[in-house]
Amino acid sequence: MFCALANIDSGLYRSFSMKAVYATLFAALSDPTRVAIVQRLAEGEFSVSDLAQPFALSQPTITSHLNVLERAGLIQRRRVAQRRLCRLRPEAIASLAEWLDAIGRQWSARADRMADHAASMTEKGD
Numbered sequence: 401m402f403c404a405l406a407n408i409d410s411g412l413y414r415s416f417s418m419k420a421v422y423a424t425l426f427a428a429l430s431d432p433t434r435v436a437i438v439q440r441l442a443e444g445e446f447s448v449s450d451l452a453q454p455f456a457l458s459q460p461t462i463t464s465h466l467n468v469l470e471r472a473g474l475i476q477r478r479r480v481a482q483r484r485l486c487r488l489r490p491e492a493i494a495s496l497a498e499w500l501d502a503i504g505r506q507w508s509a510r511a512d513r514m515a516d517h518a519a520s521m522t523e524k525g526d
């Protein structure tokens with residue numbers, strides 16, 4: 401889902417689609433267990449059973465969390481013989497980081513304009 405929406409390049413539709421993608425990413429990361437799983441996967445690829453070990457959760461519950469992360473495009477799963485391996489999709493994290501950086505630049509520019517305006521109002525008041 402993530403890649404399909406992220407590759408759309410058509411103005412308003414792309415903007416709407418990307419907002420939906422980011423909403424899905426944030427929703428997936430709203431759960432502390434899923435954040436911990438993502439942090440663990442930042443270290444490398446793990447089997448589902450290895451990912452489940454630090455948590456006092458059942459295998460089906462961990463699988464449910466992995467499904468949410470996979471639907472959000474944050475992880476990728478593959479089967480190797482009897483094992484299900486999971487890995488982080490760095491392009492999803494990079495896309496989110498780029499978006500957050502752009503938002504940060506916008507807010508910084510707004511703060512700069514507000515400071516300039518406040519300074520000009522102070523000068524007019526003197």
